[in-house]
Amino acid sequence: MQVKKLGERGIISMIHRMQSSPPPGFVGIGDDAAVLPGNTAGWLISQDMLVEDIHFRWDWATPEQVGGKAAQVNLSDIAAMGGRPVAALTSVAVPARTSSEVLESLYRGMTRAFDPLGVVILGGDTVGSVDRLVLDVAILGVPGDHGPALRRGARPGDRLLVSGRLGASYAGYMLLSHGTSWPGNSVDDRSVLTAHLDPEARTRLGQAVGPWVHAMTDVSDGLASEVSELTQFGAVGADVRLDRLPVCRATQAIAARYGTDPWEWALFGGEDYELLMAVPPSHVDQVLNVGRVMGIAITDIGIFTDAGRTRWLDGDEERVVDGDRAFDHFSR
């Protein structure tokens, strides 16, 4: 069936069937606006948009992967504030020829990411599009008891910690753009393709480490850009150890295949959705322990300083890294 025939009411019923009911006090899809009950802690809110042929391609990703990634990208923003995600609004622009199965898979990707976390889609919009699908998700969460973990707050002496691995998403992107499709031809391929097509936000990690960090952000635009955000917002400098960046074996192998330095992908690749934290020395052990309990690697990659600038160190040598060179949302 075409989406056009399903109609807006059909789409709303479909979403109702797919997810748990909203918690008491919430009014979800179906009215002019959703209603969120009052809470004294306040709300975190963020919005991220994915555009066909810019952020995803149908010959690379399934509709469920695209929906899942849209959800995870937004979950990552709440994780980066140390918050608990609660509700989402989803807007989709779909070409009228699109089959309702595609739309259903797209929403299934979102509800599969949201439902286990208790996140409910409360509303949004479904509209036509001439030729490309656009998906925009707004997410709401509540901050932890210590308040939101902002980008500002890093102090000289804080350690710079990062979760998981860097550059893997870009390695996956490189494979896809050179003709390798999911799941690839090896364990390495599959590992980085998963990082690119099925990323998982650090939702529970963000909440667990929130109380221990001075500042936090996610690594959506590449490490160089995110370090630059934390130092600028905190008015501090940093010494970052390039030789300690967590670049996984698969990413190293694929970088070697394309004759590229994998640091390039870790620093500028983007879309890793890891958490980057400024942690006071007295709390580093707690954060490392949270990582151990959750089975998520957490790596100490440097220290914030009062030097007023960031030094990128490879052993004894300083390298030039452009902190203004972020993942470019206008190209690809």
Add this chain to the structure above:
Amino acid sequence: MQVKKLGERGIISMIHRMQSSPPPGFVGIGDDAAVLPGNTAGWLISQDMLVEDIHFRWDWATPEQVGGKAAQVNLSDIAAMGGRPVAALTSVAVPARTSSEVLESLYRGMTRAFDPLGVVILGGDTVGSVDRLVLDVAILGVPGDHGPALRRGARPGDRLLVSGRLGASYAGYMLLSHGTSWPGNSVDDRSVLTAHLDPEARTRLGQAVGPWVHAMTDVSDGLASEVSELTQFGAVGADVRLDRLPVCRATQAIAARYGTDPWEWALFGGEDYELLMAVPPSHVDQVLNVGRVMGIAITDIGIFTDAGRTRWLDGDEERVVDGDRAFDHFSR
């Protein structure tokens, strides 16, 4: 300058310059998520998307008009809940070749609508697009003291009141699609082109009548569809007087020009952004008085009944009107 060169940080600075600062307790654009302070009344939240060549065309509307309409469409959803709009998130997908002036005008259209109402853009996303611009706005508001005015709640005996005029937006759309461009060739043309290109949500009216209504919605999808929503949600019937529909002189004249019955446009045209209310007889005078004070016509077009169905009346005759035939978001 191209948007690509302006970059995401340039765009954020641009928005900062254009609008007032967020109220105390809010953290706006620049972090992973915005922070909204707690309130005991809860929040209203809605999201609406506009797509180039579906909802707007650059040969018909200026970027400022498109931005303004995106803002008003969202404000209308909060008005329909009787709420006060507070904050917005704005996501824009723009082709890389777009000039930064276009993006600036688009945002100016939004801030000109939002700023006088105290609504602050707290975040969002700016991304690339292959060839068409997409604008998605999420809006947050607080309900009135009596709680949100929902679609459900109409009771038999309630009067059916509607603000302003119906069908004018579609009359404007007809002119545009037949080659007349803004501001048209007559006072009539200008009036309906304004309704289509520069609609104004009933933001203050919605807040003022909120305490007096049993149910309320806005008329974004045509009167037939919205009456059907109020009767279905309220499990009531209605007698609607077609001969009392507020169709303005300009809309009548333009309908005559195209040999169409203007009721067709009022019932199925969509995008009027008026308010449709179920008002108990004891409160009708208060609502009419609010309209008089604000200079907004409010028309009594019928009554809710326990008949279990809706009758569309023209004098003594009943006409057939398809309540399931809403404004079609997948065509145009």
